[in-house]
Amino acid sequence: MYQRTPAPAHRHRSADDGHRRPPGHSRTGRRPRSLLAALLAVALTATGALAGCGEDDSAGADSGKLLVGYQRFGGLSLVKARGEAPDATWSLFESGPALTEALKAGAIDIGQVGEAPPVFAAAGKIKFRIIGTSEPVPQGEAVLVKEAKGFRSFADLKGRTVALNKGSNVNWLLVKLLEAHQMTLADINVKYLKPAEARPAFDNDQVDAWIIWDPYFALAEQPGVKILADATGLASNREYILVSPEALERKPDQIREFLKTYRTVTDWGIANPAERTKILAPELKIDEPTTARALARSAKPLAPVTPEIGAELQAIADGFTKLELIPERVEIAPLVDDRFGEVFR
Numbered sequence: 309m310y311q312r313t314p315a316p317a318h319r320h321r322s323a324d325d326g327h328r329r330p331p332g333h334s335r336t337g338r339r340p341r342s343l344l345a346a347l348l349a350v351a352l353t354a355t356g357a358l359a360g361c362g363e364d365d366s367a368g369a370d371s372g373k374l375l376v377g378y379q380r381f382g383g384l385s386l387v388k389a390r391g392e393a394p395d396a397t398w399s400l401f402e403s404g405p406a407l408t409e410a411l412k413a414g415a416i417d418i419g420q421v422g423e424a425p426p427v428f429a430a431a432g433k434i435k436f437r438i439i440g441t442s443e444p445v446p447q448g449e450a451v452l453v454k455e456a457k458g459f460r461s462f463a464d465l466k467g468r469t470v471a472l473n474k475g476s477n478v479n480w481l482l483v484k485l486l487e488a489h490q491m492t493l494a495d496i497n498v499k500y501l502k503p504a505e506a507r508p509a510f511d512n513d514q515v516d517a518w519i520i521w522d523p524y525f526a527l528a529e530q531p532g533v534k535i536l537a538d539a540t541g542l543a544s545n546r547e548y549i550l551v552s553p554e555a556l557e558r559k560p561d562q563i564r565e566f567l568k569t570y571r572t573v574t575d576w577g578i579a580n581p582a583e584r585t586k587i588l589a590p591e592l593k594i595d596e597p598t599t600a601r602a603l604a605r606s607a608k609p610l611a612p613v614t615p616e617i618g619a620e621l622q623a624i625a626d627g628f629t630k631l632e633l634i635p636e637r638v639e640i641a642p643l644v645d646d647r648f649g650e651v652f653r
Contacts, residue, residue, distance in 0.1 A: 373395060373396060373397045374393075374395070374396045374397070374417055374418065374555075374559055374562045374563065374566055375396070375397050375399065375415065375416040375417040375418070375555075376388075376393070376396045376397065376398050376399065376416060376417070376418055376419065376566070377399050377400075377401055377407045377410050377411070377415075377416035377418070377419030377420075378398060378399070378400060378401070378419065378420065379400070379401055379402070379403070379404070379407070379420065379421075380400065380591065380592060381522065381523045381592060381602070381606075382420045382547070383420055383442065383547055383570070383574055383607070383610070384419075384420050384570065385588065385591060385592075386573050386574070386577050386584065386587065386588060387569060387570055387573045388591075389587050389588055389591040390573060390587060392569050392572075392573050393566055393569055396566065399415065399416055401419070402502070402503075403425075403473065403475075403476060403502075404421030404422050404424070404425030404475070404476060404477075405425050405428060405429070405475045405476070407419045407420075407421055407425070407550075408421065408425050408426070408428075408429035408432075408434050408436065408550065409434070411429075411434060411435075411436050411550060411551075411552050412429075412432075412434040412435070414552065414554065416552075417551060417552055417554075417555035417559060417563070418549065418550065418551045418552075418555060418563060418566070419549075419550055420547055420548065420549050420550070421547070421548055421550060422476060422477030422521070422545065422546075422547065422548070423477050423480060423543070423544065423545060423546050423548065423621065423624060424475055424476055424477050424478075424479045424480045424624065424628075425475060425476065425477075425548075426438060426548055426550060426621060426640075426643070427621065427624055427625045427628055427634065427638065427640075428475040428628075428634065429550075430625070430638040430639075430640065430643060431625075431628075431634035431635065431636070431638050435552065435553050436550045436551065436552060436553070436643065437550070437551050437552075437553060437556060437643055437644070437645040438548055438549070438550060438613050438617075438618075438621075438640075438643050438644050438645065439549050439550070439551050439556075439563075439567075439613065439645050439646075439647070439648050440548070440549035440567065440610055440611070440612065440613060440648060440651075440652055441546050441547060441548050441549065441610070441611050441612070441613050441617050442546050442547035442548075442608045442609065442610050442611055443546070443608040443609050443610075443611055444544035444545060444546055444608070445544070445545045445546065445547070445605070445606055445608050446538060446539035446540045446541070446542070446543060446544065446545050447538050447539070447540060447605040447606070448521055448522045448525070448538075448539075448545055448602075448605055448606035449477055449478050449481055449519070449520065449521040449522070449525065449538060449539050449543075449545050450519070450520065450525055450535050450536070450537065450538040450539070451465075451470075451481075451485065451517050451518070451519050451535070451536040451537045451538075452510065452517065452518045452519075452520060452525070452528055452529075452533055452534070452535060452536065453465075453516065453517045453518075453533070453534050453536045454513070454532060454533060454534070455532050455533065455534045456532065457516065459516075459517070459534075459536055461489070461536070461537070462485045462488070462489050462491075462536060462537050463489045463491065465496055465516060465517050465536075466491060466495045466496065467495070467496070467497075468496060468497065468516035468517065469496070469497040469498075469499055469514075469515045469516050469517075470482070470496050470497065470498055470499065470515065470516065470517045470518075470519060471499045471500075471501045471506040471509055471510060471515040471517070471518045471519070472498070472499075472500065472501070472506070472518070472519040472520070473500070473501065473502055473503060473506070473520075474500040476521070477521055477543075477545050478519040478520060478521060479628075479633070480543050480624050480627070480628075481519055481539050481542060481543045481545070482498070482519055483627050483628070483631060483633075484539070484542035484543050484627075485519075485537060485542065488542060493631060499515055501515075503520065503524045506518050506520065507524065507527075507528065510528065517536065521545075521606075522602040522603075522605065522606040523592060523594060523598065523599070523602040523606075525602065526594075526598045526599075526601050526602035527594060527598060529601070544620060546617075546620075547608075547610075548621075549567070549570075549610075551563060551645075556645070560647075563648070564648060564651065567648050567651045567652075568651055570610065571610050571651055571652060574607075574609065574610050575609065577603075577607060578607055578608075578609060581600065581603065581604065581607075582600075584603060584607070585599050585600045585603060588603065610652045611652050612646060612648075612649035612650075612651075612652040612653055613644050613645070613646050613649065614646065614649075615641070615644070617644065618640050618641050618643075618644040619640075621640045621644075622639075622640040622641070625637070625638050625640055
């Protein structure tokens with residue numbers, strides 16, 4: 309699985325990426341449910357990424373074309389870069405939550421996100437189905453710290469400031485890291501920052517740690533930066549393919565053919581890493597060595613959705629509910645649709 313665009317100048321026209329920064333955590337670690345509901349509503353609905361997000365946004369939902377939402381470093385970016393789906397209309401998003409908002413608005417038919425956005429989208433009453441996933445990518449997200457600060461484990465961050473993107477895959481990694489070290493949200497100061505905000509905050513020591521995914525992760529691996537932990541043994545960090553229910557009804561054949569192309573291109577990229585790097589480095593606007601390092605750990609085969617995958621996502625949803633990061637329990641099983649499973653087997 310790949311993740312997000314490293315470019316600081318975003319190509320989409322969003323006013324935000326769907327993640328607002330809430331007030332600082334109460335030291336008690338608890339918030340009133342009304343406040344949590346309000347924060348979730350802001351995080352899920354206040355984005356402006358619903359229209360004009362793509363490089364070719366002239367074709368609307370009535371054109372008959374398949375409307376694809378992608379993220380620059382996502383698995384779909386290689387399909388886009390290779391020109392393998394010329395009949396699709398592509399829209400670029402900086403993050404998964406912004407992409408799910410576009411699904412809600414009918415601006416796209418299909419898109420790819422990490423493991424937390426489907427949960428937040430379901431909590432926000434967005435209608436979608438999960439039709440595909442990937443093999444786990446635990447090495448593709450990590451906690452970064454400055455070596456000079458002397459942190460040896462995540463437990464050393466107690467009382468420190470940790471930056472991450474709310475509602476993204478790293479949000480679940482934070483939950484699992486806290487659990488693994490017998491800590492709670494009250495033990496750290498969480499600062500919700502988009503990657504473009506978090507990188508300078510990390511570089512300038514305004515935060516003590518940054519939980520981030522590739523390729524931002526790879527870009528930040530500079531001298532003096534240490535990987536404190538990744539998601540190995542804690543979180544799967546899978547990619548999920550989401551589609552709108554309307555597109556499933558109106559465009560099932562287009563979706564199936566597109567998924568076949570996606571699978572073929574993904575497999576080709578894994579089998580041909582050098583060629584994949586040369587194609588994606590210009591698309592990502594980062595150098596080839598950094599691109600190759602990020603892809604080596606974050607590009608994984610696609611996989612069908614199964615009841616077990618649904619249970620894995622349900623555990624994530626229940627974890628967010630327990631911490632009151634979403635206002636109420638969501639049911640994942642009804643969102644899992646395996647009708648395209650043979651494409652990924």
